[in-house]
Amino acid sequence: MNDRIHNFSAGPSALPTAVMQEMQEGLLSYRGSGMSVMEMSHRGDLFMGIIEEARTRIKRLYGLSDDYEVLFVHGGASLQFAMIPMNFIGEGQIAEYIETGTWSTKAIAEARIQNKGVRVAASSGDREFCYIPKVSDISADAPFVHMTTNNTVRGTQWHDLPDTGGVPLIADMSSDILSRPLDVSPFGMIYGGAQKNMGPSGTAVVILRRDMVEKIPQTLPTMLSYRTYVDKESMFNTPATFPIYAISLVTKWLEETMGGLAAVEAVNKRKAGALYTLIDEDDFYCGTADKASRSLMNVTFRLKDRELEPLFVEQSLASGLAGLKGHKSVGGIRASIYNAVSEASVAALCEFMNDFRRKHR
Ligand SMILES: Cc1ncc(COP(=O)(O)O)c(C=O)c1O
Incomplete structure (x- = not known):
């Protein structure tokens, strides 16, 4: 499944790859019925x-x-x-x-x-x-x-x-x-x-x-x-x-x-934590929500130099990270990290963000 992108779209959004594969296997003949x-x-x-x-x-x-x-x-x-x-x-x-x-x-x-x-x-x-x-x-x-x-x-x-x-x-x-x-x-x-x-x-x-x-x-x-x-x-x-x-x-x-919702929440906290920690390291990135109200699902932020935001979106896509443009009504950047977005995808985004910061600071 090398051609799957890291998908941070706000919705419709990433589905678990294993679920997509199970659907694919049963697409033409669900449980031997000969029908989809x-x-x-x-x-x-x-x-x-x-x-x-x-x-x-x-x-x-x-x-x-x-x-x-x-x-x-x-x-x-x-x-x-x-x-x-x-x-x-x-x-x-x-x-x-x-x-x-x-x-x-x-x-x-x-x-x-x-x-x-x-x-x-x-x-x-x-x-x-x-x-x-x-x-x-x-x-x-x-x-x-x-x-x-x-x-x-x-x-x-x-x-x-x-x-x-x-x-x-x-x-x-x-x-x-x-x-x-x-x-x-x-x-x-x-x-x-x-x-x-x-x-x-x-x-x-x-x-x-x-x-x-x-x-x-x-x-x-x-x-x-x-x-x-x-x-x-x-x-x-x-x-x-x-x-x-x-x-x-x-x-x-x-x-x-995943092992139920407590386990899912623990993963979601780790994913959001990694992104918010990176954002808070200095003022290159700036979270848009008050810290106490931050979402574990949609991480919204701006770049200090807003003129760099289109470049961020363009280069992130070129690096295999999709769906990061903020909602059209507010602009900025949004990483939607719902349940099916893996920790590996979030790690890839963190790597890109660190790299982008190093180059454009
Ligand atoms: C919180 C929330 N409510 C409602 C909606 C609208 O959902 P739908 O497109 O299924 O009507 C969205 C869609 O993004 C949403 O994020």
Whole structure:
């Protein structure tokens, strides 16, 4: 596999090479069936086994009790931004949203489009979302508090959950889902687009606490109600079969090769630690997030001489390191180091960064 690049793309992102090889082996004939997973009925035993495996492995990785449903929902994370207010903000209710950058802002906008009651409970917009804000004064009447656990664009991440006084948290975990162990008890719902830590884009994994289902109005269009996905086990219509297959393989890899989420977190800490240590050595590179809020998934930084940034991106690509250009809205450099990005890839990036610094200091 010498032609695989070191892939630091923010999403869609690197998948484990072993998972890609397993997909390749079964591409034309999955388990001797003579068919690809893409070609088989979603109601047949083979696919039913795949979706059940994906569900079970996610439940096991997070230690979820039977109080939680694992759903596969179309439309990626962005459709969840629209579905959450439809499903969970009732007449006269005001939901609390925490604003920590691009994706949280989009989630808020989707609730406002629907004329739903929304309050921004805390924001880090005063300093370009470079930190995780303190949260207080959550209304006990709020149906939920919405947060984005990892802010892909700004490179910040929550390291402790906010105190919501028992109001259920709904969390967009698109860019750090399954990257560390989690106490799920404060969460009414967790969701994430698959394309960073789980598989191909277009599908979201939704983990929903059963008591949330009771709050869903009966009047929603069928496909926009989470109740449909619960009642029909994510098979009201044809689910995204191949992405779900990929999720089953990635979660198998997380359990069997990586050894579970505590082990995954330890690797993720080592990878991020290596990059942040290098960045902090002098002022050639400069991290954009406050140290206490730094993300283990998206390492964002600038070069002191910003005019060197295009050269950094160009030369990194020439050295076999892809996807390092920062999000178009903020510029700079971003190394996305999700679960499937190996320590060897991070070491290659560190070597390049040291070398670049030596030449351009
Ligand atoms: C934190 C976060 N939320 C939501 C999204 C949007 O995901 P999707 O493209 O699946 O709608 C992204 C995509 O990068 C993201 O990083």
